[in-house]
Amino acid sequence: EDKVVQSPLSLVVHEGDTVTLNCSYEVTNFRSLLWYKQEKKAPTFLFMLTSSGIEKKSGRLSSILDKKELSSILNITATQTGDSAIYLCAVAGGSEKLVFGKGTKLTVNP
Amino acid sequence: DGGITQSPKYLFRKEGQNVTLSCEQNLNHDAMYWYRQDPGQGLRLIYYSQIVNDFQKGDIAEGYSVSREKKESFPLTVTSAQKNPTAFYLCASSTNRGGSNQPQHFGDGTRLSIL
Numbered sequence: 713e714d715k716v717v718q719s720p721l722s723l724v725v726h727e728g729d730t731v732t733l734n735c736s737y738e739v740t741n742f743r744s745l746l747w748y749k750q751e752k753k754a755p756t757f758l759f760m761l762t763s764s765g766i767e768k769k770s771g772r773l774s775s776i777l778d779k780k781e782l783s784s785i786l787n788i789t790a791t792q793t794g795d796s797a798i799y800l801c802a803v804a805g806g807s808e809k810l811v812f813g814k815g816t817k818l819t820v821n822p
Numbered sequence: 823d824g825g826i827t828q829s830p831k832y833l834f835r836k837e838g839q840n841v842t843l844s845c846e847q848n849l850n851h852d853a854m855y856w857y858r859q860d861p862g863q864g865l866r867l868i869y870y871s872q873i874v875n876d877f878q879k880g881d882i883a884e885g886y887s888v889s890r891e892k893k894e895s896f897p898l899t900v901t902s903a904q905k906n907p908t909a910f911y912l913c914a915s916s917t918n919r920g921g922s923n924q925p926q927h928f929g930d931g932t933r934l935s936i937l
Contacts (some may be wrong), residue, residue: 721862746925754826754912754928755865800864808853808872808918809880810926814864 714739718801718813726821729791733816735801736783745777745784746810748800755800758786791820824849828913828929834937835900835907843898843932845913852918854896855926858882859910868911871896872918900934908935 715738725731737745744762748755759768761777761784768775772789788795798817802810826847835841845854853872857865867880871890885904890896896915900907910933914926 718864748928753930757925757927760925802865809867809870810855812857812865814862 714803714805714811716801716803716811716813718799718816720816721814722817722819724819724821725791727792729820730787730789731791731818733786733788733799733801733818734783735786735813736781737801737803737811738782739803739805739811741806742779742782743804743806746802746804747775747784747786748802750798750800750815751796758799788818791818793820793822796820826913826915826927826929828911828932830932831930833932833934835934836937838902840899840901841934843900843911843913843934845896845898845929846894847896847913847915847929848894849915849927850893851915851927852893853916853926854890855914855916856880856886856888856896856898857912857914859912859931865912868898910934 717736719734746760747758759775766777775786777784796819798815800815801813829844855870856868859865866882868886869888871877874893877890887899910931912931913929916926917924
């Protein structure tokens with residue numbers, strides 16, 4: 713059975729800190745790994761990592777895929793209160809379905 | 823603007839009642855999905871559809887039903903057989919061009935509670 717595990721489940725930091733969120737997976741015929749940010753409602757897409765694109769960066773956010781270790785990290789530098797959200801990791805395998813982890817709840821205090 | 827619209831935002835179900843959650847997209851996406859989100863549980867797939875008039879069960883389909891009569895619409899019915907329906911329901915869509923890798927985009931969700 714395909715599985716995605718995120719850690720930590722919850723994290724509290726102060727503004728300006730750097731955080732690293734982890735995602736590990738076991739999936740048949742890996743195709744891609746996706747990161748989403750969920751504030752109150754709809755998860756919004758952040759990055760998609762594949763075998764041909766193992767590193768992505770956008771502003772203060774960056775993500776790396778380690779296919780050997782079957783894992784990915786999401787880094788956020790110089791955190792702001794607006795970064796407070798649940799960060800979801802999902803993996804696409806041989807089927808057309810995404811398998812989601814339970815998410816990491818990040819709280820950034822001023 | 824293109825997007826995914828879910829309605830209603832909040833819904834209350836009485837005992838023994840079926841309720842239907844609406845999901846409409848104008849992104850011209852082929853594939854549509856329904857997820858259930860419980861606190862601390864992440865997203866779990868209920869049903870998905872890759873093409874009109876066809877859909878497949880996800881991991882937790884029991885007590886739910888769907889239809890896909892039009893490309894733009896993928897309504898979810900929560901039946902009385904679903905004994906624990908209180909949750910946040912999210913609809914998503916994506917392009918599906920011959921197995922290409924495309925991210926799913928989500929609606930704003932419907933929060934369902936039992937009266």
